[in-house]
Amino acid sequence: MLDAVMFDMDGLLVDSEPLWFLAEQAVMSRLGGTWSPGDQQVLVGGSMETTVSYLLSKGTRSAPRATVARWLIETMVDLLTTQPLPVMPGAVELLNEVRAAGLPHALVTSSEPEIVDAVLSRLGAGAFPVVVCAADVASTKPDPEIYLLAAEKLAVDPQRCIALEDSPNGVAAAEAAGYLAVAIPSVVPIPAGPGRVVLGSLAGVTLDDLARMRTVGGTPPDSPPEPADGSAKISVS
Numbered sequence: 001m002l003d004a005v006m007f008d009m010d011g012l013l014v015d016s017e018p019l020w021f022l023a024e025q026a027v028m029s030r031l032g033g034t035w036s037p038g039d040q041q042v043l044v045g046g047s048m049e050t051t052v053s054y055l056l057s058k059g060t061r062s063a064p065r066a067t068v069a070r071w072l073i074e075t076m077v078d079l080l081t082t083q084p085l086p087v088m089p090g091a092v093e094l095l096n097e098v099r100a101a102g103l104p105h106a107l108v109t110s111s112e113p114e115i116v117d118a119v120l121s122r123l124g125a126g127a128f129p130v131v132v133c134a135a136d137v138a139s140t141k142p143d144p145e146i147y148l149l150a151a152e153k154l155a156v157d158p159q160r161c162i163a164l165e166d167s168p169n170g171v172a173a174a175e176a177a178g179y180l181a182v183a184i185p186s187v188v189p190i191p192a193g194p195g196r197v198v199l200g201s202l203a204g205v206t207l208d209d210l211a212r213m214r215t216v217g218g219t220p221p222d223s224p225p226e227p228a229d230g231s232a233k234i235s236v237s
Contacts, residue, residue, distance in 0.1 A: 001215040003160040005098050005207075006150055006179070007128070009109035010045075011166035011186035013095070014119055015086035016076075017044065023075040024055065027068060031059025044187045045167025047110050047140040048072070073114050080118040088184075090202030094164075095127065097207045104154045106130035108147060108163065110140040110170075130154055141169040147177035162210050164202070171196070180214055 010016045021040050028035040039058065043051050052068045098105045107128040109116060116133045130153045137145045151158045163174035166186040174181040175196070182197045183190040192198050197213050199205065 001160060002103070002162065002211045003156040004104040004106070004151070004154050004162075005210060006106050006108045006147065006161060006163040006174070007091070007095060008163070008165045008167070008170050009107055009111055009116065009119060011088070012164055012170075012184060013088060013091045013107070013123075015088050015186070016080070016119070017187050018086075019076060019079045019083075022079060023072055024051070026075050027055055027071045028059060030061075030071065031055060031063060031068070032061040033059040041188050045110065045141055045165075045169030048112055048134060069112075073112055076115050077118045080115065081121065085119070085122040088186075088202065090205055091164075092123070094202055094205055094207070094210075099127070101207055103207070104129070104156055106132060106150045106154055108132050108150045110134050110146070140173075141167070142172035142176070144173050144177035147174050147179060151177070160214070162214055182210070182213065 007013050010020065017040070021035075021037070024040060024043070025035040033055075035058075039054070043054060048069055051072065052065050055068055056062070056065070095105070105128060107116070107120075107130070109132070111133055113133055113135045116131060120127060120131070130150060132146055132150045132153065134140050137143075137149060139145050147158065147163060151161060158178035161179050162182055163170070163177075163179040164182050164184065165171045165174055166184050168188055168190055171181045171183050171190055180195060180197070182199065184199050184202055190198055
């Protein structure tokens with residue numbers, strides 16, 4: 001009953017949301033405005049286009065949209081490649097189990113290719129047989145296009161797949177494409193809903209757990225993992 005597992009990247013596979021906050025804060029300082037955690041919450045799981053528009057709307061100085069996007073991408077790539085990469089609890093372990101089982105899987109992210117490459121350079125370029133990112137689609141999450149394309153590339157039925165997501169936009173995209181969404185919220189809370197699993201962490205979640213969730217239509221494990229604090233995060237140096 002489980003044909004494939006799709007992994008989101010930011011906030012699900014790697015704890016990059018704090019790095020995004022630093023990058024957005026740095027860009028906002030160039031634009032002459034202020035940045036808060038509340039501003040970041042508005043953008044979690046969104047596209048570069050949305051982020052640039054929001055930054056420009058908050059700033060007191062103007063800049064070309066392409067320049068603002070370049071500032072963000074360059075800052076993120078620098079942070080992702082010069083600091084230890086914070087991996088979310090249980091995410092790499094589950095990815096390794098999926099790979100060892102030979103189950104089709106993909107990285108499905110709204111991030112730009114340069115940022116994806118920076119992460120995969122630390123995790124290993126062979127971690128995912130299929131990668132679908134912002135450059136591959138006309139509309140990113142919450143539009144379902146990105147998840148439909150991932151299923152097409154893997155030649156699987158979305159209704160027999162699971163998408164692991166941390167943001168409301170990502171969950172909306174996956175569910176609209178017909179997936180069972182397993183949500184592990186990072187910055188923005190995600191409510192429980194029919195056919196949706198919401199967990200505090202991937203720590204201790206196995207491939208068998210995912211298969212059971214898919215088989216019974218969204219029932220979580222008997223003892224869902226507790227939310228992990230920052231001390232439980234693993235860094236890949």
